[in-house]
Amino acid sequence: MKKNSIIVILSIIGLMLPFVSHADANEIPPQGSKLLSAIIKTAEGQHHGSIFEAEFEDGLWEVKICDTSVCQKLYLDPQTGKEVRQRKTDCDEIPPAGSMPISKIIQSVEAQGLGIITGFEFDDGFWEVKLRKDGRKVKLIIDPMTGESTALSMKKRTLSDDQMQRATSHLSQSQDVNRNNEPNIRR
Template sequence: MKKTTIAWILGAASVAASLPFAAQAYNAQEVLNSITASGLVAPQDLEKQYGYWTAKATQQDGNRAYVLVSDADGSLLAIRKAELGTTYPGASQVAAKLQALGYGQIKEVEFDDGFWEAKVRGANGIKQKLVLHPVSLDVLSQPGLPAPNPGAGAGSAILSAAQIHQLLTQAGYTHIHDLELDDGIWEADAINAQGFRVDLRIHPETGVVLREKLDD
């Protein structure tokens, strides 16, 4: 699947801002407008995952930043890697948080695309790869799956292609194609309700769209 790069240049200043409308699910254009209005330049790699829109952009001083925009309330956060461990939590704090939650064998704690990731073993002995919010350190999910807990058990049956197609249609997606089950996750290309071509990753058991990425 292809990834798009979107470059915009506008002005203003601030690394923390909110979208200027009521809380709702935001579309890609609204998020881009908010990012550029906050003073960030040339956002790229825009995608939606774990309840946030993420992108990379350049700050006015020339430093690159990871941008997270909440899809729930529009709040915006811009983080530079140099700020991790000082202004924002670092790897040691991530490991401590996971230990406090009951996870063991915590390995490969890394900051990637605006989120902390770590490989752990849950109380049930199952190995997991977790994604955490960069500031609150809330466990958002395993990549591709809903937020787990250390003792979580097996899930339900995987939905069929026809069921996934129906759920995507009900969610407002059209021109759904290249639908396939890849490593236990449904993937598809489609056009969203705002008319953008997108790559989708879909929960195999619930049909919930886990990630929406703009496509070329």
């Protein structure tokens, strides 16, 4: 009886594994994607307001932006940067006036080669930039006024060989970013 229970449990776990790895694959922009800094810079130019969050989910960049009265979630194609759709959303905390543009901060993180950026958000007065590097989730805490990193946290997370290959390819693209006039991100 115990053997049958163990076999059933292991079978269920085995059936769930493809869904878990598929979910992880959807958290990383595909090979050939535009750099997030370029996508965000375009969104900053096309929409009036403050970008306060972005996350790569279900194959698209979900970017939240607020002006004085309306907040929207833009769904952007990672390979072209073009808007696929948008919808109204609630506004969270936005960066203070005089903050560095988030596109410059993201460009600096990309240039540092710290990992693949999977999202960012403005929370408790700081930018939290989420990355994947060497099978780990990494989070940078960045001052919005200076662009300097104040903290770093890591969680181990195993990625499949395919995901690691995509990550390595994406990182090599991000290291080609122009490194002039960028904020100082300390490790």
